[in-house]
Amino acid sequence: MQAAKAAVGRSPSAVTAWLSLALICLSIGQTQAANNSSAVHREDRALISNVNCVKQLSSCSCETDSGGRVDLSPLAKSGGVFAFNDKTSPSGSFFYYYNPCYGATCDGSSDAAVCQKTNDKLQEYLMGTQASATFETDATLGLLLKYSGLSGDQLTRETHLQLVCDTSGSGEDLLTPLDDGQSSGSTELYKMSLLSRHCCATGGPGPDGGGGGGMSGGDILLIIFFCLIAVYLAAGIVINVAIRRQSFGAQALPNAEFWVSVPGLVRDGALFSYGWVKDGINKRRGNYESV
Numbered sequence: 001m002q003a004a005k006a007a008v009g010r011s012p013s014a015v016t017a018w019l020s021l022a023l024i025c026l027s028i029g030q031t032q033a034a035n036n037s038s039a040v041h042r043e044d045r046a047l048i049s050n051v052n053c054v055k056q057l058s059s060c061s062c063e064t065d066s067g068g069r070v071d072l073s074p075l076a077k078s079g080g081v082f083a084f085n086d087k088t089s090p091s092g093s094f095f096y097y098y099n100p101c102y103g104a105t106c107d108g109s110s111d112a113a114v115c116q117k118t119n120d121k122l123q124e125y126l127m128g129t130q131a132s133a134t135f136e137t138d139a140t141l142g143l144l145l146k147y148s149g150l151s152g153d154q155l156t157r158e159t160h161l162q163l164v165c166d167t168s169g170s171g172e173d174l175l176t177p178l179d180d181g182q183s184s185g186s187t188e189l190y191k192m193s194l195l196s197r198h199c200c201a202t203g204g205p206g207p208d209g210g211g212g213g214g215m216s217g218g219d220i221l222l223i224i225f226f227c228l229i230a231v232y233l234a235a236g237i238v239i240n241v242a243i244r245r246q247s248f249g250a251q252a253l254p255n256a257e258f259w260v261s262v263p264g265l266v267r268d269g270a271l272f273s274y275g276w277v278k279d280g281i282n283k284r285r286g287n288y289e290s291v
Contacts, residue, residue: 050142051201059133060100068201076101084175096177103130113147114159125151128159162193165200
């Protein structure tokens with residue numbers, strides 16, 4: 001009796017430790033779930049491609065300083081046509097056309113990357129060629145793909161295409177003209193944005209510049225699993241020691257008898273399965289021999 005009382009007297013510290021562990025696990029799981037939830041909300045939005053291209057591979061692809069790659073070739077069309085057509089400007093005065101990688105036909109050029117047409121489509125102006133394409137990182141706008149070209153009206157037009165990484169998984173590619181050009185001497189500067197998952201750097205850190213995207217679903221499931229085990233053990237020990245007045249130790253574990261018998265039950269199940277399979281093989285072998 002004295003030993004039991006002593007065990008009960010010693011038990012609160014251990015029980016408190018179990019409860020603390022359970023609460024810590026649940027706190028970690030809840031915090032990580034909240035972080036992943038906020039990450040999902042961040043990923044629902046488009047992210048500016050804040051990457052630095054250290055090596056241009058083609059007119060539509062480059063290698064980043066993190067070892068990744070930005071490649072717009074999946075968006076491109078060959079055969080002299082544009083991949084993006086009839087995109088209206090904010091004023092509605094012009095239509096804009098764009099094609100990465102391969103030259104399209106515009107304003108007498110067969111190497112056009114960007115083209116501007118009037119509303120009646122009777123006049124068109126070259127806004128940049130594939131040969132002029134250069135990647136550049138802006139501190140505010142992120143990764144830009146710049147084009148320039150001399151149009152038929154002897155005006156040099158320059159296009160700055162902002163590459164926006166689409167992390168929503170929608171698979172939709174959007175070209176948006178941002179203005180109708182700003183004059184600077186004999187040059188007209190135009191700004192556009194391209195929203196696409198192909199604007200994201202692949203093979204390196206994510207668009208945030210960090211390594212991974214946090215814990216995976218499997219990691220969270222493991223955290224929840226072990227937290228539930230901790231809660232199960234803590235609650236069971238509290239009930240057995242504080243309410244049922246059992247001495248603290250292995251016997252205070254919840255369903256101790258069941259867990260002790262589990263190895264034997266597993267062994268019996270394995271032996272039964274092995275015998276069942278073996279009998280089935282012997283029966284088939286006997287049938288073959290009789291034939």
